[in-house]
Amino acid sequence: MNTVVKMNTAKDYTINAEIAETAVVDNHADVATLASASMLVEVNISHWVGKKKDKKASQVVTDQNNAKKGVANVFKSLLSDNDDLIAITKLVGRIRDTHAAMTMPWSNSGLRLLPTKQFFKYQEVMTALRDEFYKLVEAFLNKYEDAVIDVQMDLGGLFSRDDYPTLGELRRKFNLSIQYTEVPTGDFRVALPQQAIDELKSSMTASFQNNFEAAMNDVWTRLHKFLTRMSERLDYSDGETKKIFRDTLVTNVTDMIELLRVCNVTGSSQMNTMADRLEEAMSGVTPDALREDDYFRAETKAAVDQAIAALPTLDFDK
Secondary structure (H helix, E strand, C coil), X not given: CEEEECCCCCCCCCCCCCCCCCEEEEHHHHHHHHHHHEEEEEEEEECCCCEEECHHHHHHHHHHXXXXXXXXXXEEECXXXXXXXXXXXXXXXXXHHHHHHCCEECCCCCCEEXXXXXXXXXXXXXXXXXXXXXXXXXXXXXXXXXXHHHHHHHHHHHCCHHHCCCHHHHHCCCEEEEEEECCCCCCCCCCCCHHHHHHHHHHHHHHHHHHHHXXXXXXXXXXXXXXXXXXXXXCCCCCCCCCCCCCHHHHHHHHHHHHHHHCCCCCCHXXXXXXXXXXXXXXXXXXXXXXXXXXXXXXXXXXXXXXXHCCCCCCCCC
């Protein structure tokens, strides 16, 4: 069964004259291609945040304000502003952001699509982050018992030793795992009537197509975000007030060029065309040149705007 996936058609490409075509995708071939060119990866992180609800204090606040029970809750920061715990929390956020940036969405269960071209780079980056995570955890655990003693004065009457796990219990609260699995191909080998197997395959094909489209759309959405940001920040002339922008305005777009090529697991000509277009548009572009040269800035903005116009028709405002 063939499914028609319609892409928008952009007019007047100045960098690359090829226009996005209406693509006919064979679902079965698509499954095989994606399964051989990508894998699924899931990252699970657990860590102790050092927060706990104080029921007694919550009740006191509620009673003092004649409020309804449950509308006011007091949460204690058990270790106050502990630098080691703060560092772990910040790193956890960075790990999750890095994982999301290097992969594409696949399912609501937490699985994300990782192109095989991206595997070694992903593994290197994530392994280093995992090592850093456990290094910070050990540093925190080594100082934990002293930190509990030190925080008593900060918490005053809110302090309760029962709120704090033992060192062994606390260690088990920190974990980071990275698990890889193959992309399902719908090869059912189960003892079911043929009709049931056909229905399962049909359902899986539809689910696969939805997941695949979501993964590709995520790449386009990221690109749209960075391109529109660049277009907006470059929209001024020498006679106008300069708009401030960071160097990442450029690097975010150049990084997306690599991502377009890496994530193009089915050989989409539209994705290849966009990568080529942006590579030519961003050739020689530096943050300083954009800040200093009015003509160069306007020329780059025009190329970026043309790239935006050539993006697939998606609901980018979601």
